[in-house]
Amino acid sequence: MDDSYLDRLLSLFSEYDVPAAFWVNIQLTFYAAILSLVLGTVLAMMRISPVPSLRWAGSTYVTLLRNTPLTIIILFCVLALWGQLGIVLSTDFQRNFFLLAVLGLTVYHAAFVCEALRSGVNTVPVGQAEAARAIGLSFWPAARLIILPQAFRGAVAPLGNVLIALTKNSTVAAAGSVATEASSVMKTMIEFRPDVVVGIFFIFAMGFVVIVVPIGLATTALSRRLAVAR
Amino acid sequence: MSDLVLFDAPGPRARRRMVWVNVAATLAVVGIGAWALVLLGQKGQLAADKWQVFLTANPWTNFFIPGLISTLKAAAVAIVTSAVFGVVFGLGRLARSRAVRTVSGVVVEFFRAVPVLLMMIFFWLWISRLGVVSPNDVPFIGVVLGLTFYNGSVFAELVRSGVHGLPRGQREAALAIGLRRSQSLRLVEVPQALIAMLPAIASQLVVILKDTALGYIITYPELLQAARQFGAGQGNILQSLLVAAVIFIVINYALTKVAERLAGRVGRRTAGRAAKAEAPTLVVDTGR
Numbered sequence: 251m252d253d254s255y256l257d258r259l260l261s262l263f264s265e266y267d268v269p270a271a272f273w274v275n276i277q278l279t280f281y282a283a284i285l286s287l288v289l290g291t292v293l294a295m296m297r298i299s300p301v302p303s304l305r306w307a308g309s310t311y312v313t314l315l316r317n318t319p320l321t322i323i324i325l326f327c328v329l330a331l332w333g334q335l336g337i338v339l340s341t342d343f344q345r346n347f348f349l350l351a352v353l354g355l356t357v358y359h360a361a362f363v364c365e366a367l368r369s370g371v372n373t374v375p376v377g378q379a380e381a382a383r384a385i386g387l388s389f390w391p392a393a394r395l396i397i398l399p400q401a402f403r404g405a406v407a408p409l410g411n412v413l414i415a416l417t418k419n420s421t422v423a424a425a426g427s428v429a430t431e432a433s434s435v436m437k438t439m440i441e442f443r444p445d446v447v448v449g450i451f452f453i454f455a456m457g458f459v460v461i462v463v464p465i466g467l468a469t470t471a472l473s474r475r476l477a478v479a480r
Numbered sequence: 481m482s483d484l485v486l487f488d489a490p491g492p493r494a495r496r497r498m499v500w501v502n503v504a505a506t507l508a509v510v511g512i513g514a515w516a517l518v519l520l521g522q523k524g525q526l527a528a529d530k531w532q533v534f535l536t537a538n539p540w541t542n543f544f545i546p547g548l549i550s551t552l553k554a555a556a557v558a559i560v561t562s563a564v565f566g567v568v569f570g571l572g573r574l575a576r577s578r579a580v581r582t583v584s585g586v587v588v589e590f591f592r593a594v595p596v597l598l599m600m601i602f603f604w605l606w607i608s609r610l611g612v613v614s615p616n617d618v619p620f621i622g623v624v625l626g627l628t629f630y631n632g633s634v635f636a637e638l639v640r641s642g643v644h645g646l647p648r649g650q651r652e653a654a655l656a657i658g659l660r661r662s663q664s665l666r667l668v669e670v671p672q673a674l675i676a677m678l679p680a681i682a683s684q685l686v687v688i689l690k691d692t693a694l695g696y697i698i699t700y701p702e703l704l705q706a707a708r709q710f711g712a713g714q715g716n717i718l719q720s721l722l723v724a725a726v727i728f729i730v731i732n733y734a735l736t737k738v739a740e741r742l743a744g745r746v747g748r749r750t751a752g753r754a755a756k757a758e759a760p761t762l763v764v765d766t767g768r
Contacts, residue, residue: 300487301498303505317686317732318725319693322704326725329708330718335523389487418595425697433597440605447609451602455594462593 259449262439271435272457278348278420278431282355283413289356290363297364298371298397300389308364315361320419324354324426344430351423355416362412370405371397375480403476410469414462432457520718530716534723539710547706548727554620554692554702558627559685565628566635567670573640574665584636591633597694600626604698619700623692631688638680642673645752676752682739686732693728703727 253261296308315323327350331337339349374397382392421433428434436454440447490498520526533539572584591599604622608615646669654664674681696704703724711720 300490300494301501301505303502303509307505307509313733314729317690317729317736319690319704319728321693321696322721322725322728325696325704325708326718326721329711330721334525334718335519383488392487414593418593421595421597422694422697424597433595433601436598437601437605440602444605444609447602447606451598451606454598455590455602458595458598459590459593463589 255446255449258443259446259453262443262446262450263453266435266439268432268435268453268457271430271432272461274348274428274431275417275420275423276461278351278355278423278428279413279417281352282359282420283416285352285356286359286363286412286416287409289360290367293360293364294367294371295393295398297368298393312361312364315358316365318358320354320358320422321425323358324351324422327351327354328426344428347427348423351420351426351428354426355420355423359412359416359419362415363409366405366408366412367401369408370401370403373404373478374400400478403473403478406469406473406476410465410473413469414465417462417465418458525718530714530719533714533716534719539714539720539723543706543710544703544723544727547701547703547724550620550700550706551689551692551695551702554623554627554695554700555685555689558624558631558688558692561624561628562631562635562688565632566639569632569636570639570643571665571670573636574643576661588633588636591629592637594630596626596630596691597697599629600694600698602626619695619698622698623695623700623702626694627688627691630691631684634684634687635681638677638684639670639673642677642752643669645676646672647751650751672750672752675746675750678746679739679743682735682742685739686735689732689735690728 293308293311296304297312299305328347331353332346332350338346339353340346378396378400379392382396387395421431423431424434424437432454436450439450443450488494517526524530569584569588572580573588575581575584600622603625604619607613607621608618613621643665650668650672651661651664654668655661659667692700692702693704695702696708699705704721707720707724708717711717714720
């Protein structure tokens with residue numbers, strides 16, 4: 251092989267569709283982000299509600315899911331939910347693994363979304379809640395009209411951190427037999443051409459840098475713009 | 481704002497309503513639980529032999545305890561190496577020389593943006609190709625290196641934001657008594673920064689412990705791998721994974737509680753704003 255290192259690397263990248271691999275990660279992230287935002291918001295509402303049993307259920311969920319490795323959750327979705335209990339989310343074989351991975355990513359990150367929103371609630375001064383009560387709003391209207399809108403604005407930065415983590419964690423779908431996502435494709439490529447291993451890793455790593463850094467910059471800028479002036 | 485100021489102390493009517501909501505919520509939770517049990521029962525997952533085996537010695541002595549030891553070993557080594565990486569690059573980001581600051585900044589930001597799994601797979605395949613260590617050790621080294629570069633970068637950010645959080649008077653006083661800037665950093669600022677950041681550091685330890693489970697993917701024989709092997713052999717993979725999850729939850733929960741206690745005790749030994757004791761966050765806020 252007398253080609254230069256760069257030539258070998260480039261010829262390898264013409265054989266594999268790397269953007270498609272990243273596209274799978276972006277899709278995993280997209281669906282899981284929306285679903286975990288919904289579930290996390292419900293959990294956060296439960297945790298700040300006046301009903302003790304709801305508070306207990308919310309905090310138990312967060313404690314359990316937050317302390318479990320994501321790898322176990324995704325593996326559980328595939329080996330236990332699908333393998334043992336026969337839960338099928340799609341009749342298409344590959345699609346099914348994809349959706350199971352989305353499910354695993356969702357239930358795990360919902361716990362962190364809940365915590366991010368709670369930290370957002372903590373940025374709302376007590377006076378806001380007291381004023382809401384003083385004008386006669388009960389819990390639900392006060393939460394919906396006064397607290398949550400401010401809490402979401404205060405939670406942009408921590409929610410951005412969750413989104414960044416989710417993007418990176420979408421690679422863990424590899425444990426759930428999603429063989430088309432970036433880390434699995436990188437593994438296949440390295441096994442096929444181990445002579446350019448460092449170059450392959452660097453390109454994939456830069457791919458994530460290119461996705462993740464703008465998310466960080468955008469959420470930081472957004473959180474500044476949306477910050478409630480106090 | 482505390483969670484409980486969102487609503488008034490409930491009066492008689494609210495209390496009656498709360499009883500109903502409580503009952504409804506309890507029924508919902510119990511209902512979900514019952515539905516799960518029925519589903520498990522239908523698929524024969526509640527059969528006694530699938531669970532009783534955990535009361536015997538075999539799964540523990542041959543699978544779960546050796547797996548747990550491997551997990552803890554990788555986590556312990558990774559904690560030490562990440563701490564070294566974090567202090568070195570944290571100091572690098574605080575250095576006077578612009579070149580050192582830039583290089584450290586690029587390294588830290590790069591490794592914070594790359595998924596840990598990607599790094600583990602890379603180190604695993606790269607080192608086995610280099611052939612400098614025994615093939616049996618390669619997955620372990622892959623796990624430790626992957627964890628080190630990511631968590632070390634997070635630690636570096638903690639060191640930096642911890643030092644920035646100190647009052648200026650700390651450095652001024654250190655310089656006034658004749659210390660050089662590097663001495664002031666090493667003897668006065670960084671130790672206080674570390675104490676102030678203790679809760680965040682403890683949360684990161686939980687992250688390290690959880691992320692050792694990624695070693696499963698690169699064939700490191702840790703707890704999850706052991707659970708899967710045992711479950712595949714005994715035909716009780718669901719139960720095995722649950723047991724592994726419970727072990728992780730118990731250890732991480734205990735770690736979080738210890739960290740909260742510790743943060744309360746040493747909080748006064750620093751001039752820095754002690755970071756709030758919060759349990760495992762995914763990404764530690766860089767404190768900007």
